[in-house]
Amino acid sequence: MGKKPNVIVVFSDQHRADATGYRGNPDVRTPYMDRLAAESVDCTTAVAGIPVCCPSRACLITGQYPLTHGVFVNDVNLGNDAVSIGEAFKQGGYRTAYVGKWHLDGHGRSQFIPRERRQGFDYWRVLECTHDYNHSFYYGDQDKKLKWDGYDAAAQTQDVINYIRASQESEQPFLLMLSWGPPHNPYDTAPQAFRDMYDPAALTLRPNVPDEWSGMARTDLSGYYAHISALDHLLGQLLDVLEEEAIDNDTVFVYTSDHGDMLGSHGEVRKQKPWDESIRVPLLIRYPAMLGKAGKKIAAPINTPDLMPTLLGLCGLEIPGTVEGSNYSAVLQGVGPEPEAALLTCVHPFGEWHRGAGGREYRGIRTTRYTYICDLNGPWLLFDNETDPYQMNNLCSTESNRELQTSLHHLLTALLMKRGDEFLPGDHYLQEHGYITDETGTVPYTD
Known part of the structure; x- marks a missing residue:
């Protein structure tokens, strides 16, 4: 294969699959996600098999199921028994970087995370967890709290852009994971320009939202969509940088989320529930050098533990024996058996x-x-x-x-x-x- 591709995994918190333009949502504006979908493999039945924050993230990082990695509730520590995605790529000759929300340490949401608990990631700009997106902090290599400037997703994206540009001086490929906190509630804290885009009264509700929930659902959706449009704008900046640096063709670029959000459907809120609003997530995988750039859809159900081995497979790297998910890199290429469930x-x-x-x-x-x-x-x-x-x-x-x-x-x-x-x-x-x-x-x- 020659030089290994760079891998960029961008994932937001609580972004359900239908809340995108490319999935036919009549209200939310996501032009850059739509552009990415047109150039990607769109996994239309991608699911978060355990649809809640820490457990889903542990599945993503380890390629394991919750009863194996042991993180099936929030705010507990992910141990080092598994070979993590960071460690697996590092063993394959990659530099590793993680920026944004972590939520796998279990030692407090505002505490410094030492290197031995970072699951193989070297470049580190992380806070365990916060949803105060406009007053957000992080740690680097030192036990010194630093502040993101303004809306944290924007500052984190700029940090990642700087990392990508600086990486062009190295022959070594990188695995870069960018973890945004929005559109997780609170819904009313996106930048004002994006909040102004959505009038609650003009929004379309899903038919499964009960009438008595409609007022709250419209209000929440307007802020939720504002966050998503803000993230979409930032995603566009990332895609532009890859083109400017002429590495878009040879980069595996992923956009996904850790779980969805009920937002009033079936009279429910947030996550953990087994309905589609909670379990289904966006999963776009673009790698033009191998998968082409025409865009296609795969309806087979792909689960969170499958993403790590699939990315390793796309890069021709060894999949650790601790991984329980399946490598569907062949499925993305249009060959190989698809998962049944x-x-x-x-x-x-x-x-x-x-x-x-x-x-x-x-x-x-x-x-x-x-x-x-x-x-x-x-x-x-x-x-x-x-x-x-x-x-x-x-x-x-x-x-x-x-x-x-x-x-x-x-x-x-x-x-x-x-x-x-x-x-x-x-x-x-x-x-x-x-x-x-x-x-x-x-x-x-x-x-």
């Missing part, structure tokens, strides 16, 4: 979806067409997403769909067996890992 998991409900708010453990699958979910009591949800794209008609346990449900249940059972997942109550796994939670099932964090 992505595994969906809630090990233990907590926080905004604690048991008192209706939270429950579940296991399920998302295929290209169907969603099938079981809770501890048995089958819970079954949707035909082709005929019912807003998931408003639960087919579970209906006589006419018994054969379909049985087939999907067998598929789910096979995936759970493959993962060694006995689907036990969440308290079992909390005790197994020694996690102590409060009354909402949340592991308390310190600032």
Whole structure:
């Protein structure tokens, strides 16, 4: 292959798949994401298999499933048992860089993270977690808190641009991960110019938003879309720099998110839930030198643990034995068997979806067409997403769909067996890992 490609992974927090122009959303303005989609492999059924912040990020960094890496609640530490994506690329001769939100350290959201807990990343401009996007701090190599200037996603993007430009002096390729905090709530803190783009009263609600939720949903969506348009503008800056430096053809460029956001659909907010608004995420992968630049869509369900091995596969690098996800680099090239289903998991409900708010453990699958979910009591949800794209008609346990449900249940059972997942109550796994939670099932964090 000659020189290995650079790899840039840009991922935002809580960006659901339908909130883009290229997916047909009539309201949100994302011209640069639309441009990227037209030049990329668009994975139209990409899912966050455990749709909540820390667990999803741990799956991304390790290529493992939550019961293996052990991060199935927020604000706990990701250990060093797995070979991380940073370590795997470093072993392949890459420089490694990470900028933005980390949320995998578990030692407090505002604490300095020493090198031995950075999962193989050398260039480091990181804070564990904050959602105060206009008063945001970070650490570099020293235990000295530094401040991002203004809207943190913009300052982080400029830092990454500087890194890309400086990297042209080196023959060594890089893996660069940029982790934006928005569009995660609070929704009303995007730069004013982007907030002015959206009038809540003019927005289109998904049909599965109950009438009594419409006012809140419109208000939240206007700010959510403002954040997304701000990020889209920054994405455009990154794409322009790659062209200016003449490395766009030989760079693997990814845009995705750690999970989605319900935003009033089905009378629910935020994440953890098994509906599409929570689990489906954007996943655009552009690598013109190998995949071409014409753009194409892949409907096969690709899960968060699959991204690490797929990127290693695109770069011709060894995939560590600790990885559980699948290498779909051949699928991106139009060859090789496609995945049949992505595994969906809630090990233990907590926080905004604690048991008192209706939270429950579940296991399920998302295929290209169907969603099938079981809770501890048995089958819970079954949707035909082709005929019912807003998931408003639960087919579970209906006589006419018994054969379909049985087939999907067998598929789910096979995936759970493959993962060694006995689907036990969440308290079992909390005790197994020694996690102590409060009354909402949340592991308390310190600032």
